[in-house]
Amino acid sequence: xxxxxxxxxxxxxxxxxxxxxxxxxxYPKGQARGRxxxxxKQIIQAENYQNYPPNEPNYVxxxxxxxxxxxxxxxxxxxxxxxxxxxxxxxxxxxxxxFKLIRSLPNEYxxxxxxxxxxxxxxx
Amino acid sequence: MPFISQTQxxxxxxxxxxxxxxxxxxxxxxxxxxxxxxxxxxxxxRNIVQRPRHKATGETVTIVGDHDPALMKYFDCTRSGxxxxxxxxxxxxxxxxxxxxxFGFDRLGADQSQVDHPVxxxxxxxxxxxxxxxxxxxxxxxxxVPSVAFGVDAAFSYKYNQQLGFCDNDGLAICxxxxxxxxxxxxxxxxxxxxxxxxxVGGYHVTDYLKQLLSLKYPHHMSRLTWEKVEDLxxxxxxxxxxxxxxxxxxxxGAKEAEDKTRCWQLPWTPSPAEEPPSEEEIARKAAxxxxxxxxxxxxxxxxxxxxxxELENELKGLEFLLQQLKHVEESDIPSFLAQTGYVSKQxxxxxxxxxxxxxxxxxxxxxxxxxxxxxxxxxxxxxIDIPDNMLTPEQLKEKRKQLFLKTTSEGRQRAKxxxxxxxxxxxxxxxxxxxxxxxxxxxxLEQLRDKYTELxxxxxxxxxxxxxxxxxxxxxxxxxxxxxxxxxAAQKERMRLLTTAAFDRGKGEDTFxxxxxxWQLYKLMSKDNDDDDGGPDEDEAxxxxxxxxxxxxxxxxxxxxxxxxxxxxxxxxxxxxxxFHIVLGVERFRCPEILFHPNWIGVDxxxxxxxxGVSARRLPSKGESLEKRITKSILMTxxxxxxxxxxxxxxxxxxxxxxxxxxxxxxxASDPILDAWRGASTYATAVQFPQQTFTRxxxxxxxxxxxxxxxxxxxx
Numbered sequence: 094x095x096x097x098x099x100x101x102x103x104x105x106x107x108x109x110x111x112x113x114x115x116x117x118x119x120y121p122k123g124q125a126r127g128r129x130x131x132x133x134k135q136i137i138q139a140e141n142y143q144n145y146p147p148n149e150p151n152y153v154x155x156x157x158x159x160x161x162x163x164x165x166x167x168x169x170x171x172x173x174x175x176x177x178x179x180x181x182x183x184x185x186x187x188x189x190x191x192f193k194l195i196r197s198l199p200n201e202y203x204x205x206x207x208x209x210x211x212x213x214x215x216x217x
Numbered sequence: 218m219p220f221i222s223q224t225q226x227x228x229x230x231x232x233x234x235x236x237x238x239x240x241x242x243x244x245x246x247x248x249x250x251x252x253x254x255x256x257x258x259x260x261x262x263r264n265i266v267q268r269p270r271h272k273a274t275g276e277t278v279t280i281v282g283d284h285d286p287a288l289m290k291y292f293d294c295t296r297s298g299x300x301x302x303x304x305x306x307x308x309x310x311x312x313x314x315x316x317x318x319x320f321g322f323d324r325l326g327a328d329q330s331q332v333d334h335p336v337x338x339x340x341x342x343x344x345x346x347x348x349x350x351x352x353x354x355x356x357x358x359x360x361x362v363p364s365v366a367f368g369v370d371a372a373f374s375y376k377y378n379q380q381l382g383f384c385d386n387d388g389l390a391i392c393x394x395x396x397x398x399x400x401x402x403x404x405x406x407x408x409x410x411x412x413x414x415x416x417x418v419g420g421y422h423v424t425d426y427l428k429q430l431l432s433l434k435y436p437h438h439m440s441r442l443t444w445e446k447v448e449d450l451x452x453x454x455x456x457x458x459x460x461x462x463x464x465x466x467x468x469x470x471g472a473k474e475a476e477d478k479t480r481c482w483q484l485p486w487t488p489s490p491a492e493e494p495p496s497e498e499e500i501a502r503k504a505a506x507x508x509x510x511x512x513x514x515x516x517x518x519x520x521x522x523x524x525x526x527x528e529l530e531n532e533l534k535g536l537e538f539l540l541q542q543l544k545h546v547e548e549s550d551i552p553s554f555l556a557q558t559g560y561v562s563k564q565x566x567x568x569x570x571x572x573x574x575x576x577x578x579x580x581x582x583x584x585x586x587x588x589x590x591x592x593x594x595x596x597x598x599x600x601x602i603d604i605p606d607n608m609l610t611p612e613q614l615k616e617k618r619k620q621l622f623l624k625t626t627s628e629g630r631q632r633a634k635x636x637x638x639x640x641x642x643x644x645x646x647x648x649x650x651x652x653x654x655x656x657x658x659x660x661x662x663l664e665q666l667r668d669k670y671t672e673l674x675x676x677x678x679x680x681x682x683x684x685x686x687x688x689x690x691x692x693x694x695x696x697x698x699x700x701x702x703x704x705x706x707a708a709q710k711e712r713m714r715l716l717t718t719a720a721f722d723r724g725k726g727e728d729t730f731x732x733x734x735x736x737w738q739l740y741k742l743m744s745k746d747n748d749d750d751d752g753g754p755d756e757d758e759a760x761x762x763x764x765x766x767x768x769x770x771x772x773x774x775x776x777x778x779x780x781x782x783x784x785x786x787x788x789x790x791x792x793x794x795x796x797x798f799h800i801v802l803g804v805e806r807f808r809c810p811e812i813l814f815h816p817n818w819i820g821v822d823x824x825x826x827x828x829x830x831g832v833s834a835r836r837l838p839s840k841g842e843s844l845e846k847r848i849t850k851s852i853l854m855t856x857x858x859x860x861x862x863x864x865x866x867x868x869x870x871x872x873x874x875x876x877x878x879x880x881x882x883x884x885x886x887a888s889d890p891i892l893d894a895w896r897g898a899s900t901y902a903t904a905v906q907f908p909q910q911t912f913t914r915x916x917x918x919x920x921x922x923x924x925x926x927x928x929x930x931x932x933x934x
Contacts, residue, residue, distance in 0.1 A: 094271065098291055102226070104271075105279040105320055111327040113361050116315065130311065133304035136345050148838075150410035152307070152343045157416045157824040157832055164817050165461070172804035173469045174462060187469070202433060209429055211820020 169206045170194060183207065222247070222262040222283055230326030235363070238335040238902040241321065242370060242895040245303050245395030246420065246857065248282075249895045250321040253337070253902035258895050260324045265299040266316045267292075281320035283445075305417060306341040306397045307348050311355055322360065331361030335911050337902045339370040339894060342399055342413055346926040350917075353925070357914040364911035368901070368930045370394075370894035371401050372408045374855040374887055376932050377897030379406065383885050387844065388851030389830060391868065393813060393858035394419045398826060400833040402848055406933040412836035416823040418816045420858040423455065424448050426819055427809040435800060441484055442800075450802065451809065454480045457863040458807040459870060461814075468804050479803045486798035522580060529577040536570045599624050644763075651767065666768055673761045680757075715743050810861045814871065827871025834876075849880050855887040855894070906934040 098104065107117055120126065131139065142151045166185055168175040173187035182203045184195050195203070207213040238253040244264060251258035262282030269292035271278050278292070302313040322332055336356055340349065349367060356362040371392035378384050390401045390408075401413040428447040432439045458464035468475040495503075539558060543566070546554045551563070560566050601609065601617040602624065609617060655662040719739070730736050812818050814825035824832060830852065834845050849872065854864060869884045876882065887893045901907065910930050917925065 094274065095291055098288055101285065101288055103280050103284045103288055105281055105316060106323070109319055109323060109327075111322060111329055111332050111361075112319070112359055113331060114359050116319070119315075119359075120312065130309055131347070133307050133309055136307065136309060136347050139347060140345050148411060150343050150413065152341075152345050155343050155410065155413050155415050157414045157829050159822045160815075160817065160824045160828060162828070165815060167465075167808070167818065171469075172808040173465050205429070205433055209426065209820075210818055 169209070183212070224260055224262050224282060224320075224324050226324050227259050227326040230328060233334070235333040236335070236908075238337055238907065239322075239325070239332070240895060240899045240902050241336060241338040242898060243308070243339050244370065244894070245301075245306055245397075247891075248317055248321060249892070250325055251895065251899065253899050253907075255899055256896060258892070258899075260321055262320070263299075264303070264317060265301050266313045267294060267299050268297045269294040270296065279316050281316055303396065306394065307345060308340075308352060309348065311351050314352070315355060315359060318355070318360065333361065333363060335364045335366070335902075335908070336362050337366045337368060337898055337907075337911075339373065339898060340367050341397070342369050342371070342401060342408075342415065343410055346922055349928075350922055350925055353912075353917055357917065364908070364913045365917075366902075366907070366911040366930060367928065368898060368932070369401070369408065370898075371399055371855060372403075372930075372932050373895075373897030373901060374890075374893040375401070375403055375408075375853055375897075376406070377893050377900065378853055378855075378885070378887050380897075380900065381888055383888065384853045385847070385851040387847040388853060389833065389848045391826060391830060391852060391854050391859070392856040393826065393854070394856045395858075396421050398813065398829070398856070398858070400826075400829040402833050402837055404837070404839070404844065404848075408932065409837060410929075411838055412833050414824075414829045414833045414836065416816055416821070416825070416829055418812055418819070418821055418823070419856075420451075422812060422819055422821075423809050423858065424451050426812055427451055427455070427805060430805055430809070431800060431802075438484060438798075438800065450482065452860070454802050454806050455810045455861055456807055457810050457814075457861045457867045459863060459866055461807065461811055464807055465804060475803070478806065479801060480806065482800040482802065483795070484798040484800060486793070486795055488795075489792050526577065526580050529573055529580060533570070533573050533577060536566060536573060539566060540570070648767075655771065663772060666764060667772075670761070670764050670768060673757055673764065677757055677761055712743060715739065719743070810858070810864075813858060814867065825871075827868055828875065830868075830872050831875040845876075846880055849876060849882050852882070852884045853887055854884060855890045857891050859886065859890050901932070901934070904934040910934075 094104070108115055137153060140151070142153050145151065147154065166175045167173065168187035168191055169184045170191050171187055173191075175185035175187050177186050177192070178184075179186060179192065179195055182195055182198070184203060184206055186192050186195055198206075204213045233252060240251055240253050240258075242249040242258070246264060248260075248262055248264040249258035250260045265282065267280045268277055269280065269289075270276070272291055272293050280292070300310070300313055302308050302310045302317060304310075308314055338352065338356075340352070344367070352367075353365050356365050371390045374392065375384065375388065375390040379386070379388075386403070386406045388403045390399070390403065392399045392401070396417065396419045398416045398419055399413060400415075401408045401410070403409070424444070424447050427450065428442055428444065431447065432442050435442070467478075539560075540563075543551070543554070543563060555561065558566075560569070599620045601613060601620055604617070606614060606617070651662075814827060816823045816825060830849075834848060837844065837848075852868070852872070854868065859865075865884045865886055869882055872884070873880070873882055889896070912920075912928070
């Protein structure tokens with residue numbers, strides 16, 4: 094290791110005196126281990142919240158409901174208020190200039206703009 | 218105001234007795250650890266882990282937090298980016314969490330056989346019990362922590378500000394964090410989780426939105442827009458508009474205020490060295506070089522010519538000598554004599570002599586005027602033409618045919634010459650007419666000429682385009698149609714038609730192909746390079762050339778389209794200017810943080826911060842006008858994402874809209890939205906009753922998971 098790297102101590106040591114079980118003991122090197130964690134979705138599923146009274150707060154039921162206000166539509170490119178929707182790309186746009194622009198956009202960019210508001214076509 | 222982490226290793230760890238709690242604020246973006254009772258956390262770093270490969274040794278190492286980018290050049294980070302232990306706001310990867318805790322305790326100075334201090338650590342509201350128990354297990358098993366307590370960061374922040382006197386016993390904590398935003402109501406100083414509300418939008422989403430928008434706007438500077446840089450931009454420039462619609466209208470109109478509000482980030486840019494026109498010397502040097510090369514070529518040509526003249530002269534001499542000799546040779550000996558020389562007859566030698574003299578003359582540069590000379594004698598030359606065939610011997614007949622051929626060709630030449638001469642005359646006449654017109658009214662003339670030029674050039678262009686391909690003109694088709702889908706031009710279509718008829722008409726009726734000579738023309742039409750054989754300047758092009766040359770003569774401002782055409786087709790690299798390296802932040806400044814109030818702009822179908830407050834108030838179990846009035850009187854904003862200027866005003870306006878008229882509303886910003894949670898936890902851990910809120914390892918294993926599910930800190934001690 095380079096001297097400045099050692100001096101700055103940015104590399105985490107593998108052994109700590111204050112630990113009862115070291116990392117290398119817990120996860121021995123060279124041993125293939127599958128995914129040993131659950132994603133949040135799986136965690137929530139395993140919690141079985143449906144078995145508990147609904148008035149008891151839990152991670153799922155404290156989420157806020159969909160908005161009551163009508164969604165303000167803004168131009169995907171400029172952020173201006175967007176009264177129009179391009180039927181071909183399904184991008185929202187504010188005026189003719191922006192329309193010209195979105196018609197010249199490559200499809201990849203259109204998809205990225207749509208992905209910003211989670212409206213892109215996902216091909217699986 | 219970029220946040221600076223502090224990771225200096227502490228040396229006073231052994232001064233704290235084992236009962237002194239360690240306080241950890243385990244936030245989505247930053248990890249803060251310190252001692253209970255102190256006002257500042259000792260260690261702060263970004264809650265991320267990288268596992269790059271060390272370039273020199275090749276071993277995989279662990280790097281926690283953010284570090285000097287200059288040191289990262291020793292590591293190969295291409296295969297692993299920074300990783301977080303969080304999924305949304307829940308810790309789910311405990312291997313990463315362990316690295317982070319290792320680093321945190323190590324920097325706090327822990328050096329004994331275990332971490333022998335109670336730990337108070339923050340978690341999200343209503344943390345799933347799986348995550349909570351894993352965290353407790355990790356602290357007990359790996360670090361030997363005697364006892365653990367879990368609390369919610371927003372609650373600690375509220376309690377801290379309550380102690381400072383900013384907010385009341387009943388109130389509302391609006392906490393906008395890194396990945397989520399919470400609204401937690403407080404009644405009698407205790408959080409009411411039944412009524413709390415979460416939206417999965419936070420500072421992370423704002424930064425990500427800004428980053429995506431900027432990289433879509435400036436695809437060339439994508440590499441400059443790193444996460445850290447965009448985070449800095451967000452903290453420095455983003456603000457929340459009081460009314461998005463009116464603010465954006467300012468920008469749409471291009472008002473003066475909008476211009477003032479636009480920020481511009483100049484990327485490092487060095488002007489490319491200006492191209493200097495070549496100096497006098499350079500030009501002279503180049504001219505000299507060219508001249509030298511030309512001279513050499515001329516010399517070479519001269520040498521070649523003289524050697525050829527020499528050769529021809531020698532041959533001429535030889536032939537003359539041969540003829541001389543031949544005069545002395547007797548008639549009967551001629552064949553044997555000639556056999557040695559290679560010639561068959563005297564005539565042949567003579568004709569060779571004539572040929573050589575002619576080419577010698579040519580080589581010497583004298584004009585060969587044989588054709589001209591033959592002209593006057595045409596009548597005597599074509600002696601046999603007028604004599605009928607039947608009066609001639611076969612040899613004479615042959616001769617006659619030859620003469621006929623010669624005559625027609627020379628006549629043809631003559632005709633062509635005549636025509637050229639006439640054309641010249643015609644052009645001159647036209648030019649003269651033009652000149653007269655010009656002198657009459659120069660302005661009008663120029664105008665007419667220009668009009669004609671544009672018209673003609675368009676016509677020619679159009680024809681060319683049709684000939685090459687019509688496909689490029691039909692506007693935007695997203696996937697540039699290539700291959701079979703491409704439209705064919707007229708000539709190509711005709712060719713395809715010919716090919717198909719040729720292929721499918723076989724065996725239909727009688728095959729008469731080839732009876733007439735014209736049939737074979739078909740193949741010429743079919744051949745691929747037929748398309749351009751009708752080339753050659755047609756009338757329009759000739760006219761265009763004439764006009765353009767004329768325009769060039771009289772109009773100094775004229776630039777020929779046809780000349781500049783092929784040049785301009787190549788995309789000319791214009792030198793990059795300072796403006797090309799500007800990153801302009803206009804609408805983005807308030808568009809990005811606006812997603813906290815309109816989460817569905819990024820596709821999250823939930824309520825914004827202001828509406829969440831209403832939801833929370835409505836969810837309160839003990840409904841009462843007075844309670845609702847009391848909590849709206851003390852609304853505390855905390856968390857890193859409420860640092861945007863204008864948040865308080867916007868929140869107040871938003872909440873006023875949904876609350877009944879006349880409701881007192883007071884929105885307060887936390888004294889330090891980022892560090893207050895840790896400070897609150899730190900003061901909380903110093904209370905005498907704090908040990909009763911913790912649980913030990915044995916308690917945890919005795920009481921089991923169901924107890925842990927219902928475990929909840931009492932914040933009022």
